[in-house]
Each structure stands twice: as C-alpha cells, then as structure tokens.
Amino acid sequence: VLAAIAAAILLTGQTTESYLISGALLALAVGQAAAALIQDGRFRSFDSHEIERARNQHELSQSVGRLAERVSRAEDMLAGPERERTGAIANELHSLRETVSGLMREATYRPRMPDMAPPANQPTPEPAxxxxxxxxEPIVELSSGKTEHYRALAQMTGGQGGPVDHDVLMAKADEGGLxxxxDLHLMRLAxxxxxxLRQRHPAxxxxVPIGRATLQSSGDLTRMVQVIDAERDVVAGLALAIAQDDLAVxxxxxxxxxxxxxxxxxxxxxxASAPSGIDLALLRQIGxxxxxxxxxxxxxxxxxxxxxSEFALHARAMQMQLIAGxxxxxxQADLAAQGCRYAYGSAYAPPRKVRNDAGQPASAAATQAA
Incomplete structure (x- = not known):
C-alpha cells in the first residue's frame, strides 16, 4: 500500500519535496517487506521453537516501528525553514537506506538452526x-478340514483412520446409497x-454379498447381469449371499x-440367518x-x-448345505460339526488379502512385475 501511495506522489508531484517524500515512503515500504521476509524465514526455520519465534516477532515489530517514527520526523521537517528541509530529509533518507540494508542482510545471511524444518521447495510426501x-475368507469342509469355498469380503485401506472392515463398509454403503x-465392484474383483481358482478346483x-438396495434397483441389476453374461465360464462358481432380514422385506x-x-x-x-421361521421349500424355489x-x-x-437337529436333517434332505458362520x-466348532457341512471363522483361518494380479494368468502377472 505504501509503495502504491509513493507511486501516486511521483506521478502527481514535480518538486524536490515530492521526490523526497515518495523516497521516504518507498524506503518504509521496502523496510516492511524486508521485515516480512525475515519474519517468514524465521517462521519457516524455527517452527518448533515457539519462544524464539515470539522474541523475533517482537524485535521485528520494534524495527518497523522505528522506521515509521523516522518517516514521521522527515514529514515534520517539511514544515521547517526551506533551507533546512532538503538537507535534513536527505540525511534521514540516507539513514533509512542503511537500516533497510541491514534488515536485508539479516534476512539473507542469518544462520539457520540445525534442527530447522526442511526447505519449502522440497516435495512433501503425498498421503496414501x-x-x-x-x-x-476360507470356508472349510468340516469332515475333511480342507478349504472348499471362500467368502468375498471388502476392506478399505489407506485412510488416516486405519482399515475399514467389511461389515462397517457395507453398513456405510447402505446408509449412503452406494x-x-x-456390490458390483466386489463381484468384478472376485x-x-x-x-x-476353479482351474485347479472345479467345484x-x-x-459374494448382495444387498437389498442392489436387488431393488433396476439399474444396478442391469449392470450386474451384464457382468455375469460376460463371465459365463465362471458363473457356476458364483454364489450371491442375501441376508435373511433383507430377503424378508x-x-x-x-x-x-x-x-x-x-x-x-x-x-x-x-x-445371517437363524433356523427358526425358515421355510426351506420356499428358499429352494428361489434358488x-x-x-x-x-x-x-x-x-x-x-x-x-x-x-x-431337526432343521439340519430337513435341510440335508432338500440338498441344502448348512454353513456355520x-x-x-x-x-462352537464341535457343535458346528454335528449339524453343518461347512464353517468359517477365526477358529479355522483368517481372511486372506488377494493380490491385485491374483486373477491374471502367470505370464501377465510376471509382465506387470517386470
């Protein structure tokens, strides 16, 4: 602002006094800019030293205040006799220049603390x-103890709050209309x-989970059917899991x-089912x-x-397989073995993270790694 005022004086005034006044204002503007540079440099260098920062800020404020006082004195001199004004203002301007030069040297050559923050021009690492x-998650056949099937689970990683597990992620997606x-993205990953996997184990x-909102959306259903039609060779190995509460409504x-x-x-x-109230015949009709x-x-x-026990016998008679979840x-594992064919959970094996290239042929994965 001071520099702009000085420029206006230079454009409108043509006397020696005009040039001197504008010079004083410009000197003050440069002094304030130098003070700002020093202050900024110290803030960057001593970000972790609050006491040092406060002391430097106080010193700089005093320096700028003294510059302002000296310009005020130069203005007062203009009211004096004509003969004294020019010489006195010139001397004051010379002194101001020396002060500004000192501030600039301090901004340029002041040593930095050894534990200073990294230079501002260094790239900061991007957040994950x-x-x-x-x-x-393995689904184990209880009679043999071998993994026969898998549950597909989603997990969100890379956020600041840590991983978001499957159940929380699905609940958030339901709440947010996503x-x-x-569901479609998880199917495409699986x-x-x-x-x-079926190349080695055809059965x-x-x-893969599917939500009520997905089934009730014609657009989501259309996209899902398109994906299924494009993957006809593996559709027989895909099972969609519907929660009992969702199916009921x-x-x-x-x-x-x-x-x-x-x-x-x-x-x-x-x-997520319970034996009571399940109509096995109706469930079989819908697949x-x-x-x-x-x-x-x-x-x-x-x-x-x-x-x-009666429910388990009835389910087996209708060729429906029970999974203890x-x-x-x-x-619980002992009880599951008495009534269920399959089971999953921490008593058997934890979920395993799938590599990004797990679904690619070996040659393609090797090419990506190279």
Whole structure:
C-alpha cells in the first residue's frame, strides 16, 4: 500500500519535496517487506521453537516501528525553514537506506538452526490413497478340514483412520446409497480370482454379498447381469449371499431380480440367518442352496438343540448345505460339526488379502512385475 501511495506522489508531484517524500515512503515500504521476509524465514526455520519465534516477532515489530517514527520526523521537517528541509530529509533518507540494508542482510545471511524444518521447495510426501481391497475368507469342509469355498469380503485401506472392515463398509454403503456400486465392484474383483481358482478346483465357489438396495434397483441389476453374461465360464462358481432380514422385506421388484439372477445361473446363499421361521421349500424355489447360520445360534451345550437337529436333517434332505458362520471357539466348532457341512471363522483361518494380479494368468502377472 505504501509503495502504491509513493507511486501516486511521483506521478502527481514535480518538486524536490515530492521526490523526497515518495523516497521516504518507498524506503518504509521496502523496510516492511524486508521485515516480512525475515519474519517468514524465521517462521519457516524455527517452527518448533515457539519462544524464539515470539522474541523475533517482537524485535521485528520494534524495527518497523522505528522506521515509521523516522518517516514521521522527515514529514515534520517539511514544515521547517526551506533551507533546512532538503538537507535534513536527505540525511534521514540516507539513514533509512542503511537500516533497510541491514534488515536485508539479516534476512539473507542469518544462520539457520540445525534442527530447522526442511526447505519449502522440497516435495512433501503425498498421503496414501484409499483402496478397496478384496479379501477371501476360507470356508472349510468340516469332515475333511480342507478349504472348499471362500467368502468375498471388502476392506478399505489407506485412510488416516486405519482399515475399514467389511461389515462397517457395507453398513456405510447402505446408509449412503452406494451399496449397488460396491456390490458390483466386489463381484468384478472376485470373478477373475474365481476363474483361476476353479482351474485347479472345479467345484470351488466364492460367496459374494448382495444387498437389498442392489436387488431393488433396476439399474444396478442391469449392470450386474451384464457382468455375469460376460463371465459365463465362471458363473457356476458364483454364489450371491442375501441376508435373511433383507430377503424378508424385499419389494416385488427385488423378488423379480432374484428370479432374473437365478435364470442367469446364479446360486444363492441365505446369510445371517437363524433356523427358526425358515421355510426351506420356499428358499429352494428361489434358488438358495446354502444357508449361513451364526455359530451363536447353535446353542451352548455339548449337543445341538432338538429343533436345530431337526432343521439340519430337513435341510440335508432338500440338498441344502448348512454353513456355520463366525465360529470363534472350539466348543462352537464341535457343535458346528454335528449339524453343518461347512464353517468359517477365526477358529479355522483368517481372511486372506488377494493380490491385485491374483486373477491374471502367470505370464501377465510376471509382465506387470517386470
């Protein structure tokens, strides 16, 4: 601002006094700029030294204040006799120049502390980007102890708050209206891996979750059917898991979506279910072949409850496979072995993170690594 005022005086005034006044204002402007440079440099250098920063700021404020006082004295001299004004102002300007030069030298040559912050022009590392990763949780056949199928799980990594696990991620997607895109993306991640796994184990399946919002959206259903049609060679190994609570409140459009997916060759799994109130005959009609029951529903005794044993017998008679889910203890594993064919949970094996190139042929993965 002071520099702009000085320029205006130079343009409008043509006397020696005008040049002297403008010179004084310019000197003050340069002095303030130098003070700002020193202050900025010290702030950058001593970011972790609050006491030193406060002291430097106080000294700089005093220096600028003294410059302002000297310009005021130069202005007062203009009111004196004509003969004294020019010489006195010239002397004051000379002194101001020396002060400004000293400030500039201090800004240029002042030594920096050894533990100073890195120079501002050094690139700062970019924050890690969030990534949606595929995890596969083994589903173990209890009679043999071998992994026969997998559950597809999603995990968000790279954020500042740490990984976001599958259940939390799905709940957030439901709340935010993003369940359809998330389900479709997880399916796209799982299908190439499924293709490669079935080359060695043709009977293997991957159970992929699907939400109520996805089934009730015609747009999401259309995109999902397009993906399925493009992956016809592995559709037989894909099972879509619908939560029992979601299935119970499906709209007519959602029920129609289940039928369309069933005609496309998709097998379904009833997830998060409890034996009571399940109509096995109806479930079989809509294409459900697996029933995932929580291990906590198996009871706490050494033997399955009577109603649970009858349910397991009825399910096997209808060729529906029972999966004990979230088995965490040895006691739950023993109960699961009495009524279920499959099980998963921390009592068996943890979910495994899938590499980005896991679904590619070996030659393609090697090319990417190179």
């Amino acid at each position: 980007r969030e990534r949606l990763e595929l995890l596969l 369940r359809g895109p998330l 299908l190439p891996v499924l293709r490669r 293997l399946r991957i159970v 499906l709209s007519p459009a959602g029920i129609e979506s289940v039928a369309i997916l069933g005609h496309s060759g998709i097998t379904f799994c009833l997830a 459900i072949r697996f029933i995932d029951v929580a291990a906590s529903s198996l009871g706490s005794a050494y033997h399955l409850p009577q109603d649970w 979230a088995v965490a203890t040895g006691a």
